[in-house]
Every structure is written in C-alpha cells, then in structure tokens.
Amino acid sequence: MRVMTLKGRDFISLHDWSRDELAEVLELAQWQKARLKAGIRDEPLKGKQLGMYFAKPSTRTRLSFEVGIRQLGGQGLFLSAQDLQVRRGESIADTARVMSRYLDGIMIRTFSHQEVVELAEWATIPVINGLTDEEHPCQVVADLLTILERFGRLEGLKLAYVGDGNNMAHSLMDGGAKFGMHVVVASPEGYKPDPARVLRAQMTAAQHGGKVEVVTDPVVAVSGAHVVYTDVWASMGQEDEAEKRKAAFAGYQVTAELMRHAAPEAIFMHCLPAHRGEEVAAEVIDGPQSAVFDEAENRLHAQKAIMTLTMA
Numbered sequence: 628m629r630v631m632t633l634k635g636r637d638f639i640s641l642h643d644w645s646r647d648e649l650a651e652v653l654e655l656a657q658w659q660k661a662r663l664k665a666g667i668r669d670e671p672l673k674g675k676q677l678g679m680y681f682a683k684p685s686t687r688t689r690l691s692f693e694v695g696i697r698q699l700g701g702q703g704l705f706l707s708a709q710d711l712q713v714r715r716g717e718s719i720a721d722t723a724r725v726m727s728r729y730l731d732g733i734m735i736r737t738f739s740h741q742e743v744v745e746l747a748e749w750a751t752i753p754v755i756n757g758l759t760d761e762e763h764p765c766q767v768v769a770d771l772l773t774i775l776e777r778f779g780r781l782e783g784l785k786l787a788y789v790g791d792g793n794n795m796a797h798s799l800m801d802g803g804a805k806f807g808m809h810v811v812v813a814s815p816e817g818y819k820p821d822p823a824r825v826l827r828a829q830m831t832a833a834q835h836g837g838k839v840e841v842v843t844d845p846v847v848a849v850s851g852a853h854v855v856y857t858d859v860w861a862s863m864g865q866e867d868e869a870e871k872r873k874a875a876f877a878g879y880q881v882t883a884e885l886m887r888h889a890a891p892e893a894i895f896m897h898c899l900p901a902h903r904g905e906e907v908a909a910e911v912i913d914g915p916q917s918a919v920f921d922e923a924e925n926r927l928h929a930q931k932a933i934m935t936l937t938m939a
C-alpha cells in the first residue's frame with residue numbers, strides 16, 4: 628500500500644518523509660541487499676533512466692547510484708553541471724522541464740539546497756538529493772541501515788556527532804529524530820548546526836520518543852554513545868577556509884581516548900571521504916570499531932530502495 632504513495636515522490640530531505648515511509652525504505656533495502664547477496668536478480672526499474680546531475684565531486688554517490696540503477700535494470704547518465712547549459716545560464720526551471728521529457732528520475736548533488744527544491748518544483752519526475760550544502764539524506768539512510776544491522780534497533784540508541792554542524796549533522800539530526808534516537812552534536816562556537824534545523828529536529832524527536840541536543844564539549848556528547856560520528860572540518864566549497872577551520876576544530880578530533888568515553892560496544896562512523904589526523908585519528912577509523920566501509924556499501928542498498936519506491 629505504502630509503495631503506491633511513494634511512487635513519484637521527491638527525496639529531498641528526511642524531514643519530508645514520515646517515520647513509516649523511512650522504515651519502508653530500510654526494510655526494502657535490507658530485503659534487496661539479502662537478495663543481491665543470494666545472487667537473485669530483480670529488475671523493478673527495467674528500462675528506466677536516471678539522470679545524475681553533479682555540481683560537486685563524488686566517489687561514493689556517483690558509483691552507488693550508477694551501479695544501483697544498473698542492478699535494478701535501468702541506466703544512469705552522468706551529467707556534470709560543468710557541461711550542461713546551466714553553466715551558461717539556462718534556468719533550473721527549464722532544465723527540470725527538459726530533463727523530465729527524457730528521464731524517469733533525477734539525482735542531484737549541488738551547493739544550494741534551494742536549487743534542489745526548485746528543480747523538484749518544476750520536474751515531473753522524482754528528484755533525489757545527493758547532497759547539498761544543507762543536507763545529505765541518502766547518506767543518513769545508509770547510516771541508519773548500518774546502525775540497524777549492527778545493533779538490531781535504532782530507537783533509544785545514542786548517536787554523538789563530533790565536529791562541524793554541517794549537512795551531515797543536519798541530516799543525522801533529522802534521521803535520528805524520526806527513529807527515536809538520542810542525537811547529540813558537539814561543535815565549537817561558530818560552527819554549530821543551523822538553529823532552525825535543530826529546533827525542527829527537536830520537535831520531530833519529541834514526537835518519536837527521541838532527543839536532539841547541541842553541546843560544545845565532545846566528551847559530554849560521546850559519553851555512553853553507541854555511535855560516534857564525525858565528518859570533515861571543511862566541506863566541499865569551503866576549501867579556502869580549511870586552515871582557519873583546522874584551528875577552530877582543534878580538540879574535536881575523534882581519538883581512541885575520546886572513544887573510551889563511548890559505550891563499550893560503540894561503533895565509529897564517517898560518511899567519507901576522511902582526513903586522518905584531522906577529524907579522526909587513523910587508529911580509530913582503521914580500528915575494530917570502525918563501520919565506515921559498511922556505510923559506504925550501504926549507500927548502494929539504501930539508494931536502490933529509494934529509487935525503487937519512487938521510480939518503479
């Protein structure tokens with residue numbers, strides 16, 4: 628039944644999808660992953676075309692969407708913003724309407740979140756957010772899948788995010804809140820997540836038995852956490868601020884010492900790409916608690932489920 632309601636939907640923000648809808652994604656992702664591992668080939672998107680619009684670099688997102696759509700029986704078209712007429716000023720509205728005449732879905736990675744919203748307003752096909760400056764919802768579906776696999780549940784788990792209050796922090800707050808998790812973000816002053824998004828996530832968390840908090844001290848955040856998450860200090864587009872940010876985030880590195888404050892069974896997570904020796908110590912990301920490559924793999928399964936539900 629729910630599959631019907633998701634057909635044609637955009638996937639721009641975790642906030643836009645209900646807990647039940649996101650649970651449907653996780654369930655389908657687990658089912659499709661198990662079928663793939665068993666060597667069973669399903670092709671619910673046979674003949675469908677996914678446009679993959681990239682205005683920023685990517686390794687995981689590009690690979691997982693392209694391989695994912697192929698495994699589902701469809702095809703992916705890599706579209707660099709550099710080579711599209713948008714670079715010469717063609718509007719997003721016209722681009723969306725043209726793309727809708729050829730494609731069955733659009734995945735977009737760009738800077739402005741508003742651009743994705745506008746693309747979706749004009750497109751008549753589903754639009755999937757592959758990262759904006761504000762959000763990274765596909766990554767968080769993969770992360771929730773990874774946490775679910777490791778712990779068998781999401782509700783009641785504590786997730787500590789240490790570092791920049793960026794797109795990852797925002798989407799982790801949204802996703803954790805929907806599943807009744809306790810999400811604590813620890814960031815230095817000046818780099819905390821957007822207060823409006825924090826408030827929105829806190830209201831969502833309250834409806835689902837969870838909690839969202841923002842603190843300054845990483846030890847407070849990590850204390851008793853089941854998941855310790857971090858991300859780069861300078862995101863794509865912030866390269867010029869890298870040196871300034873290195874200074875601001877001193878003391879926010881996820882070290883083995885910081886991990887000792889987490890629960891004994893805690894896992895370490897990072898969306899990647901990572902900078903060893905900056906936001907995370909090599910011994911943590913390459914150590915036994917690290918789940919980073921499971922997260923990367925789960926991008927494939929999570930996005931296949933999203934594409935199936937919205938495009939089949």
Ligand code: CP
Nearest residue numbers: 685686687688898899
């Ligand atoms: N985590 C992630 O989105 O990686 P890419 O930038 O390589 O796509």
Ligand code: NVA
Nearest residue numbers: 793858862863898899
């Ligand atoms: N915050 C990072 C995430 C990369 C997947 C960035 O936006 O560059």
